[in-house]
Each structure stands twice: as structure tokens, then as C-alpha cells.
Amino acid sequence: MTGYVAGLPAFLSYFTIGLVCFAVFSAIYTHLTPHREVELIKDGNTSAVVAFLGALIGFSLPLASAAANSVSLPDYIIWAVIGILVQVLAFYIAKLTMTDLHHKITEGNIAAGLWSGGIAVVIGTLNAACMTY
Numbered sequence: 001m002t003g004y005v006a007g008l009p010a011f012l013s014y015f016t017i018g019l020v021c022f023a024v025f026s027a028i029y030t031h032l033t034p035h036r037e038v039e040l041i042k043d044g045n046t047s048a049v050v051a052f053l054g055a056l057i058g059f060s061l062p063l064a065s066a067a068a069n070s071v072s073l074p075d076y077i078i079w080a081v082i083g084i085l086v087q088v089l090a091f092y093i094a095k096l097t098m099t100d101l102h103h104k105i106t107e108g109n110i111a112a113g114l115w116s117g118g119i120a121v122v123i124g125t126l127n128a129a130c131m132t133y
Contacts, residue, residue: 047113054117058124090123
């Protein structure tokens with residue numbers, strides 16, 4: 001292929017793998033957290049929305065960095081897995097630094113959601129910056 005669509009196969013490969021990585025991350029994250037994000041979000045719990053979106057953004061930053069800097073699809077996948085592990089660590093950091101984080105998010109405490117989501121974004125930003133090589 002030449003011209004404007006020459007990069008389309010690579011784009012589709014990286015984008016599809018990225019979407020799969022988001023699904024895997026979401027499944028792992030919602031399984032590890034003691035609160036049920038999807039149910040809380042459906043019930044209108046803003047704290048759960050903020051916490052979960054923070055985690056998704058915190059994961060998307062290193063995922064985007066890995067897509068931009070990886071040398072191959074396997075390299076991209078390896079760095080995506082590292083991004084997942086780092087975001088799981090970010091959740092545990094938030095949990096360790098705020099007493100009863102799970103209960104506070106479940107009760108709709110906005111500060112708890114912001115704390116959890118904010119830590120995820122901060123850790124994700126650092127993670128993404130460290131993936132530029």
C-alpha cells in the first residue's frame with residue numbers, strides 16, 4: 001500500500017490490541033477492587049465514576065506511550081502488561097493511604113473517588129514518561 005493508507009494495517013493492529021488491553025485492564029481492576037464499579041456507576045455514584053475514570057486514564061497514558069514508542073506488537077503488549085501492573089499498584093497505594101477507601105467510594109464520598117482516581121492519573125503519567133526510550 002502506498003500513500004495515505006500505508007499505515008492503516010499497523011494502526012488497526014495497535015488500536016485493536018489497545019482496546020483488548022482496556023478490556024483486560026477493566027476486568028482485572030474491577031475484579032481486584034472490593035467495590036463493584038459498574039453497579040455503583042449505574043446507580044449514579046459519582047465517586048465510583050471518578051475513581052474508575054482515573055484508573056482508565058491512568059492506564060491509557062502508558063498505553064499510548066507504549067503504542068508510540070514500541071518497536072513491535074509484542075513489545076507493545078509487554079509494555080501494556082506493565083501498565084496494567086503499575087495501575088494495580090496505584091490502586092493499592094490509594095487504598096493504603098486512605099482509610100476505608102472502599103467504603104467511602106461505595107458511600108459516594110467524592111474526596112475518596114478523587115483521591116483514588118488522582119493517584120491513578122499521577123502514577124500513570126509517571127509510568128508513561130518512563131516508557132519513552
